[in-house]
Amino acid sequence: MKICVVDASVIAAAFFQEQFADNAVALLSSGRPLHAPDLMISEVASVIWKRHRRNEIDHADALGLLADFRTLPISIASSGELIESALELALRTDRTVYDCLYLALAIKTKSAMVTADKRLVNALGGSPLEKHIAWIGEAQ
Numbered sequence: 001m002k003i004c005v006v007d008a009s010v011i012a013a014a015f016f017q018e019q020f021a022d023n024a025v026a027l028l029s030s031g032r033p034l035h036a037p038d039l040m041i042s043e044v045a046s047v048i049w050k051r052h053r054r055n056e057i058d059h060a061d062a063l064g065l066l067a068d069f070r071t072l073p074i075s076i077a078s079s080g081e082l083i084e085s086a087l088e089l090a091l092r093t094d095r096t097v098y099d100c101l102y103l104a105l106a107i108k109t110k111s112a113m114v115t116a117d118k119r120l121v122n123a124l125g126g127s128p129l130e131k132h133i134a135w136i137g138e139a140q
Contacts, residue, residue: 003033005106006074007099008043009116010136015065016051020116020136027114027136034074035109037082037101044069077105095123106132 006027014024028034045066052062079086083097085104090097099120106113112134115121121135 003111
């Protein structure tokens with residue numbers, strides 16, 4: 001099975017029934033080796049917090065979602081080991097270091113980063129990095 005890197009937008013799509021939730025759930029339960037930088041833990045917790053702040057979920061649901069996230073079969077990589085590559089990518093692509101941490105991990109694992117961020121996919125389309133990013137709407 002092909003390795004892939006998933007970003008926090010994929011988790012948000014699956015947990016909050018956003019557009020392409022079915023694709024996100026299918027990917028997360030596919031048995032494929034999934035990877036993410038440790039930044040994902042903070043990003044997912046932040047998404048959950050925002051949903052709570054908007055009164056979309058209650059306190060117990062927020063804690064439950066974080067617990068559910070922590071059971072997902074995602075291998076977490078140290079951002080510290082990726083930061084130089086991520087900064088270089090950010091400088092080169094004018095994308096955030098946060099996004100580039102996922103991209104750096106995809107490059108390191110010779111895989112693609114799957115994201116629900118269509119703007120990021122479009123920004124890297126046509127570049128040499130295009131092979132390292134995939135939109136969840138087209139993920140298989």
